[in-house]
Amino acid sequence: ETGVTQTPRHLVMGMTNKKSLKCEQHLGHNAMYWYKQSAKKPLELMFVYNFKEQTENNSVPSRFSPECPNSSHLFLHLHTLQPEDSALYLCASSLKGQFNYGYTFGSGTRLTVV
Amino acid sequence: QQPVQSPQAVILREGEDAVINCSSSKALYSVHWYRQKHGEAPVFLMILLKGGEQKGHEKISASFNEKKQQSSLYLTASQLSYSGTYFCGTGAPMNAGNMLTFGGGTRLMVKP
Secondary structure, eight states, X not given: OOSEEEEOSEEEEOTTOEEEEEXXXXXXXXXXXXXXXXXXXXXXXXXXXXXXXXXXXXXXXXXXXXXXXXXXXXXEXXXXXXXXXXXXXXXXXXXXXXXXXXXXXXXXXXXXXX | OOOEEEOSEEEEETTOOEEEEEEOSSOXXXXXXXXXXXXXXXEXXXXXXXXXXXXXXXXXXXXXXXXXXXXXXXXXXOOGGGOEEEEEEEEOTTSGGGOEEEOOOEEEEEEO
């Protein structure tokens, strides 16, 4: 366990389904991130939340909808996904403004869209 | 724009050394290094801030050349446990929440 917990670990969903990914940390971090990791591609930043406020949306399609109810929890709501959205979705947390502080990643949710 | 890592893959025998490079087309403020083993979360190794410093972590160290806009990760006397994919992440000072842009990764395999 890294201190960042993601659930579920694996998810298979149809293109018409609605599902949510959950991320939780109790490290006292105030910045949380969603990254997408596809095969043979770099980690792609999706969303950034600082103190529960979304500060970055990296041109992500609207079928992905993030939610951050508090500094410890982050959700990614999914609806009408496409097969190319199949990937490993990683959540990370850190301390905003601390440029000498690394990210703590969760183990990810392996998403398969069928 | 994402940093470029080289090489893309490397195979070593235990005890051998390796260097992984991370180059950016933009001015660098910070460089993070992470290692990810298959099926696991990326794990933070170290961070370097602009100033050309060098850092060490067991037998793994890194340098940051601000003029070349490049960082290098040095793995000496490699162990089997060093196997995994290494990622560099670059950050700029004005990015909200220390937002990182990651390179494509370097796959390292250490064989007995």
